[in-house]
Amino acid sequence: MTTARSHVSMQSKYDRVVLLVDMDCFFCQVEEKQRPEYRNRPLAVVQYNPWRGGGIIAVNYAARAKGVTRHMRGDEAKDLCPEIVLCQVPNIREKADTSKYRDAGKEVANVLQRFTQLLERASVDEAYLDITETVNHRMQQMQIGAFALQPQELVNTFAVGYPNIGDYVNKITNRFANPYMDDERFQMSYDQNDLPAVRQSDIRLLIGASVAGEVRAAVKKETGYECSAGIAHNKILAKLAAGMNKPNKQTILPLADTASLFDSLPVGKIKGLGGKFGEVVCETLGIKYIGQVVKFTEVELQRKFDEKNGTWLFNISRGIDLEAVTPRFYSKSIGCCKKFPGRNNITGLKTLQHWLGELSSEINDRLEKDFIENNRRAKQMVVQYVQDIDGEEVASSRSTALKDYDQESIVRFALDLIRANTKTFLRPGSEAALNNAIKFLGISVGKFETVSSAQNKLQEMFANQAAKKRRISGEEPAQPPKVHVEKKPKQTEEFKMKSFFANYLQGAKKEDAKPDGTSVDPLAAAPAVVPKKSFEEEYKEKLHAASGTEAAAKGTVLTSTPPELKKSFFSQYLKQHQGSVTSGEDSLDVQGLAEELDAIEADNLKDFDEDTEEETELTGNIHMSKLETQPPDAVQEKHPNTLNDSTGNEVNIKTGMEHSARLEPLPLTEDELKPSTSKRKFDEIESSGNDYKESYVEFAVPDLRIELLPTIKCDQCGANIPDEVKSLQTHRDHHFAQELSRTLRSNEREERTQSRQKVSPKPTPLKKNKKTASSGSISNTAPPTNSITKFFSAKPTQEQESSDPHMQQCTECKAFIKCVDMPEHLDYHVAKNLQRELNQQDLRTRTAALSKQKTSPAQPKKQTQKKLNSTISASSSGSKTIAQFFSQSN
DNA sequence: CTTGGCCAGGTAT
């Protein structure tokens, strides 16, 4: 099946968060892990080759520092760096055997796979992860205060276009204070329809970076390998970003910074343009940098290249890449080959048979292993060879179907194919000499099919698991969700099935000694051990434990680790933005952040050196190992289909979004207006877009899309605000809070100077019996319940003091407040003080504020009390939030 | 011998 690559729709070009994980000098790391005595020494991996010390295929960073590079011979490396360790890749059957690295790569991929099902292994040491779902989920969690970014996760993180990550964070926090901060610039550079996604781009990439930090920490912890990562909205940019800071670092490529980066980025740096095509592009257009491509229209580019490439270039030059992360864990083919240069040309039949035997032997071994792991059999084999025909090198490849096979039949097939496709196979008059010397031989097998019976059993098993899970959790099936997912290509289904099964088996192999006894599974083929894989669900649940519903449904799983609410500056800000208060003046002071990060990083590295056991502490992450024992129910969750066979809820959300997004026809983009000359492009979007989007139901988070509404201008700041009552109120609150914040601060400054010698002011006694009156009366008068204005009297005047017995002056801000609202008002100050403290408005007030808080007589209502508690605990507990990180000197 | 060797994926035809 020639599975054409699928693409996302143009509309969702900024909606994804894509991660590229790239292992640092992977082969070297594998060797270093295997031989710990080599650690911290310059090291390179060479393919055995008697000539000049062998060819270097990987160089670690200590050796790179000495100038050793790939494409060098081992001897040259020795010249540059006499103390270098040269590891030879093992030689089996007179050939380089890279299975060690393949296995190591799979070990890593097994870790990666837990973070998303949308994992695409791009090579033995690289993988793309589409983490959109997780990011969107965390975004929501942040808004309800259930998730907070941890600064530890941003250690070793860079953002293109910013001197350090702190500046990037600062920009984001400023935008929280003023959500429409960059809108003017945005409107110039982006399509109107894209503004919502553009506004959220930075925060979503930052959250993506925190995910990346966790991914990399998990890889390090569980495999010992270090990697770099790129975080961006698509694969091309993620790949580009990953290469910008190495090793053991991760790089965000912010949407708004791609253009300036591209202005000086050589065309060849873009994946796909590093070869001949890139050169042709440069020559044809007379350019050097990818950013220069934007000067050409799409039609021009299509004329100069072809339709497909033209459109691709047009988009890429704007940082747009719609290619989907195509889930693929296992390779589609298995092959091996060998060159026989010069004197090593194969000239005799015996020799040919020998080498075909060697190659097929390797193929056979790998096929056997693959069958055990992946439950599949190859259905096709291809033999490739280069012959010397009249001094010319002629390459050919021939294929044949494969039913049953073993090593000998593979040899026979290969030989037959070559013979049948060579005009004169044997030299005339000879039974042993080839007419055409062979300079290259390759055998590869592919077109895998799972063994059908096993597949059926698996499907049965999943169905059983699903049913059982429903029974246990009490959820009745209701009706199966009406996700009319296009019937997926069969191979995709098979493939996913396979990867699941493989992990299943692998988990069993690794832990076969485990006396688990949980084998409720009727299948003989199913191991008694719960697959390792299934703790991805747990992982997610733990991450989002605070969300409640999911976690509660599987409470038994989580009892050992009670959900812990974390609040941070970010969540506060988000919440305030969403709900009521936004203080524009409380922007962060992030000076020194870079140094802080460096300090942490230094600690980090030190710990790695001294004690590898310690290093995971730094991630602030969950401990996966605890999750290994869990009920088998979660297995069902892991089935690839769950992504699409999701709950009806998600479907509704999705359709909801489709609705709001298309309620009124928005102006078409230039692309869309064009007559559909580029049929292929639209076909692709049409055919694959829907399928693909099914897996992105969480794009449709309705409250993130409120900006799709028409906007009106704020008469105070001129910002565009969604023309909708809640947003208007929120925005007005924002100004109100800004104003208030200013007053508060000057008041406090005054107070501080006065109270140098004084005792802290006595709190005003409160009137009791607030609850009954408050909720009822207020809700009638103030339309949106989340407005903060209810905390304050409309116009605090002197007259009111004596005249109105229901009013009371706040000792903090001197404002006159309705007595019933005083508790909440004081809560507000507590929160406000804390926040200010976090923002390092004044370091010295910090302890004072905290102690004041403790002695505060205000007895907040239950709900508010809870909020405050979590705020306080966030500021005083051991785990550092970003805000604290900013506010503390160490 | 050799301007690296081997492997894998994608696209055009």
Add this chain to the structure above:
DNA sequence: TATACCTGG
């Protein structure tokens, strides 16, 4: 579908 070629790690 089969083959040849390109790209990239």
